[in-house]
Amino acid sequence: MNVVQLPVFNPPLKGFLRWAYTLSITSGHEESMPWYYSNFIQWSCTSKILDGDRQFYVDFFRGKPNELNFNNPFLLTCSVNYSILDSLAVDAWPKFFADQIRNGYYCVVFLDESKLSTAACYQKHHFPHHLFIYGFDWDQRIFYVSMFDNKEVYRNLQISFQEFQDAIHSMRHLLKEKYTDDHHTYFYKYEPHFPYPFDTTSVIDQLQDYLDGETHLNRINYIYDNEQAFGIKVYDYLQMYFDAAEKNDPRLKDRNDLRNLHVIWEHKKMMSDRIGYMVEKGIIPYDEELVEGCKDIAKRAMKLRDQYIRHKIREDKKMFEMVKIRLDQFKNEELVLLQKLINMLDKKLVVI
Numbered sequence: 001m002n003v004v005q006l007p008v009f010n011p012p013l014k015g016f017l018r019w020a021y022t023l024s025i026t027s028g029h030e031e032s033m034p035w036y037y038s039n040f041i042q043w044s045c046t047s048k049i050l051d052g053d054r055q056f057y058v059d060f061f062r063g064k065p066n067e068l069n070f071n072n073p074f075l076l077t078c079s080v081n082y083s084i085l086d087s088l089a090v091d092a093w094p095k096f097f098a099d100q101i102r103n104g105y106y107c108v109v110f111l112d113e114s115k116l117s118t119a120a121c122y123q124k125h126h127f128p129h130h131l132f133i134y135g136f137d138w139d140q141r142i143f144y145v146s147m148f149d150n151k152e153v154y155r156n157l158q159i160s161f162q163e164f165q166d167a168i169h170s171m172r173h174l175l176k177e178k179y180t181d182d183h184h185t186y187f188y189k190y191e192p193h194f195p196y197p198f199d200t201t202s203v204i205d206q207l208q209d210y211l212d213g214e215t216h217l218n219r220i221n222y223i224y225d226n227e228q229a230f231g232i233k234v235y236d237y238l239q240m241y242f243d244a245a246e247k248n249d250p251r252l253k254d255r256n257d258l259r260n261l262h263v264i265w266e267h268k269k270m271m272s273d274r275i276g277y278m279v280e281k282g283i284i285p286y287d288e289e290l291v292e293g294c295k296d297i298a299k300r301a302m303k304l305r306d307q308y309i310r311h312k313i314r315e316d317k318k319m320f321e322m323v324k325i326r327l328d329q330f331k332n333e334e335l336v337l338l339q340k341l342i343n344m345l346d347k348k349l350v351v352i
Helices: 017-026 030-037 090-102 161-176 200-212 231-246 257-280 288-313 319-351
Strands: 003-005 043-046 058-060 075-080 106-112 128-137 142-148 154-160 185-190 228-230
Touching: 003 090, 017 030, 017 075, 017 106, 017 128, 017 142, 017 185, 030 257, 043 231, 058 231, 058 257, 090 106, 090 128, 090 161, 106 161, 128 161, 142 161, 154 161, 200 231, 200 319, 228 231, 231 257, 231 319, 257 288, 257 319, 288 319
Parallel strands: none
Antiparallel strands: 003 128, 043 058, 043 228, 075 185, 106 128, 106 185, 128 142, 142 154
């Protein structure tokens, strides 16, 4: 087999690649949908916004461990680090990964993306990052990959074996110089071992955590510090962030306003889609206030993101005021709508 492409699907979440990569494998499989809609409820953000040390981000939260590492029950996961792969000559890496793909494994390789001509950082600055590889053409000497391209659009692309080797070689050098830690390389095979029913109890727990602004996920293994905020409290930190962004506060590290707004939209769309799924499957009855309310939040969140894109092209001095107004609206509306959803799910459990 000189050409192999494993099936990939358009992932429903793209704000961070830890979600996009694994969901691009599983989201096209109907049997994974109950698990998908039972998850991706909580979110978190960094609480130290102006210390100049960490970039502020907001993201879905599913517990402390790395999402790439054994967190999707439909994926058989293996991981290795550069110490294990050190005995492999750089020019042998293409065959090694092609062999894994032949065996049905998707590969997520930790490398220096600045050596890839498809990347936004190409020849600009080192960028240790994970690259998703789902196929190859041995005759053309290319890998089929998914990534954010040089216009920061997530899509499927092709990279040459030579660029791949250059990115590996550079990554080895960066690790030797202690420029970064080794974030490991992962291999995934889709294996649905057992049915995963929709987990009403887990959904209620996550929703309650969200409204309480806390998390109980995986506390048996990790103690949570005060550098993260959860659930409804995230809105307060988003307000602080955009206030600082409006003032161009120099203490903000690596600003990424647009990604934050994109993740806000993904989070609201995910909740709206989940409610639609629960109604469709008869888990909850149709309720116009709940369904249309969450749908409207998602629409306004998408519009807010799109308005910000236009603001980046042609400055709109009212943009930051609009962001703050919308964030307040989303927070206040969710307090009502999500409590209503919890009550509906509680009634479902009592009936069962």
